[in-house]
Amino acid sequence: MSTWYCTTIRQATAAGKTVGRVRLLDDPPTDGQRYLLCNAERNAALGEDIRALSRSEAERLHLGDEDFWIFDSRLVARLLFTEADELTGVELITEPAQVVRYSRLRDAAWHHAAPH
Template structure:
């Protein structure tokens, strides 16, 4: 993990931006709680991770699939099996798909909660 943190620090010092929204099911699973805990370190190294509850994501019309956008030019849609195991990523460079996913990214960002506030809310809920 240290090499990832070092890379984040170096890249963000050069002006690169690393940001993501994690859509999570409530109550949090042990894995999601671990992810929230780990995010304190990546956020401290320059990444901005935010959280959005799945019910809220569905309410605002966000898709039910995971994806990564790279510099708003390349999309990688993740494919998972019914148990959530990673099957592979599909690289998509179609402009229309990238615009649609960029809109969803921005909508998710607008409705998401910063990692530290989200972690505090979970502690107050006793999760």
């Protein structure tokens, strides 16, 4: 597949960059989570490291429920959703202490998550 995302991830990982995510899953997974899991095999073939962690385990570990991306260890994009799980915007965070806080959450989730 040759979408913008696929091309970008393939080029980034070929250049030696790391692309990974931890996906929190409900029990049972929602329709949206099942859809995203179907894409995990394709994304893994592009070089992305995808892991899964149950939402209940994330809650037990006090990891919160924020959905965010970290870029180059200096920019956090926190995704904002409605109660109906509709994306409404993105908050960009560059304040170093906050970036470190999100990095610690990511690292803890990564440690406990299972590879796809």
